[in-house]
Amino acid sequence: MNSLSWRLGVGDRIRFWFDAWAEVEPLANRFSRIFLNSLQKSNMVADMGHWSRGSWQWRFQ
Numbered sequence: 001m002n003s004l005s006w007r008l009g010v011g012d013r014i015r016f017w018f019d020a021w022a023e024v025e026p027l028a029n030r031f032s033r034i035f036l037n038s039l040q041k042s043n044m045v046a047d048m049g050h051w052s053r054g055s056w057q058w059r060f061q
Contacts, residue, residue, distance in 0.1 A: 011045030021045065 008014055014021050017028040017035055028035040035041065039061040040048065049058040 008045055013047075016042045016043050016045050016048050017041060 008021065017038070017040075018026050020026050023030050028041075048060070049056050050056070
């Protein structure tokens with residue numbers, strides 16, 4: 001099994017829905033129904049959550 005990892009840094013330059021950072025295609029394509037209902041269509045990865053006690057906590061709207 002091959003693996004691939006991305007270093008996102010702080011995530012302030014990676015568009016959550018439109019850049020292919022978590023899959024081979026943008027998340028907006030892969031999860032189109034969730035995307036259509038999202039109030040965060042233009043958010044960067046950094047805007048979608050925060051670190052708390054060593055784990056990432058998502059903030060979806």
